[in-house]
Each structure stands twice: as C-alpha cells, then as structure tokens.
Amino acid sequence: MINDKNTCLKVIEAILFANSDLVDERDLNKNLPKNLNIKKLLNELKNIYKNRGINIYNVKNKWGFRTSPNMANYLKIEKNLKRKLSKAGVETLAIIAYYQPVTKGEIEKVRARNISQGTLDILLERGWIELKGRRKTPGKPLTWGTTDKFLEHFNLTNLKELPTFFCYFSYILFIFIL
Secondary structure: OOOOHHHHHHHHHHHHHHOOOOEEHHHHHOOOOOOOOHHHHHHHHHHHHOOOOEEEEEEOOEEEEEEOHHHHHHOOOOOOOOOOOOHHHHHHHHHHHHHOOEEHHHHHHHHOOOOOHHHHHHHHHOOOEEEEEEOOOOOOOEEEEEOHHHHHHOOOOOHHHOOOHHHHHHHHHHHHHO
C-alpha cells in the first residue's frame, strides 16, 4: 500500500513515463490511495518538470510526458506519413476546429466547394477529428469535431488557445511545409 507523498509522485511519474499516450486522471487514481488529491500531485509534478527537457503536459483530464517546446531547435524528428495533408485537408481541419460541431455540408459551404470523403478519412486516420453525433435537422447529418489528439499534436491544451482564424491557416500551412 502506498502511504507517502513521495512514493505517490514516483508512481504517477512512472505511469506517465511508461505510456506513450496521455493517461486519464481516473486511470491514475486506480493505482493510488483514494484520499489523494490527484490533480494537486499532477500539478506538483508538472512544476518539477517545467524547466526540464521534458515536461508534463495535460489535455483536459489526461496527462503525459512530452518534449519541452524550447528543445525543438535541438531535435529533428523525421516521420514518414502515409499521405501528405492536402490543401483541402488543411482547410477542412481548420473549419472543423473553428466551427465544431460541423456537418459536411457546412464545411462545403465555408470552403465554397465540395470535399471528398477521402479528405475526412485522412483526418480520421490521423485521429484529429471524430464524429460528434447527428444534427437535429431534416436528414440528421453527421457532425464532426476535433479530438484530444488534435490538441496534443498542435500543442494546445484546449480549443480556446486556437489563434485567430487567419493566423490558424498560416500556422497549419507552416507546420506542413516543414
């Protein structure tokens, strides 16, 4: 049985380190005594790592280790993607991020052109968008929204951190040009 704060911090640290994906606070609570303030411990651990090469990062109630943003100049990671994100994909992702939950028809209206199912499939494959349900209108069209993986990939903790719409298009294009 874990009975001291230092051991609890070590257990949390080990669980976060062992997982490549973000870990939900509820899952962390399963391995710790029930009377702990898990959020307080996570924030304490986040504070310990704030000036390190890796940081503790959170999206909603999920936590994990990520490389510190100020280390970007020292690291170069090349990753082969199955498909390069097209201009239509970039535009579609930006529209979904800003107007969510949004239907395919609404995306097409904002873009002033049709989008192929393949564009949505690529965004789904990368885990950046997901179905959010159906609109309560005639035909009950599907609605789309972004995921936590989208927030994590673009280093956002929530959607309120999205830049202004014009800047967002430039930001996304910059990322995919690199």
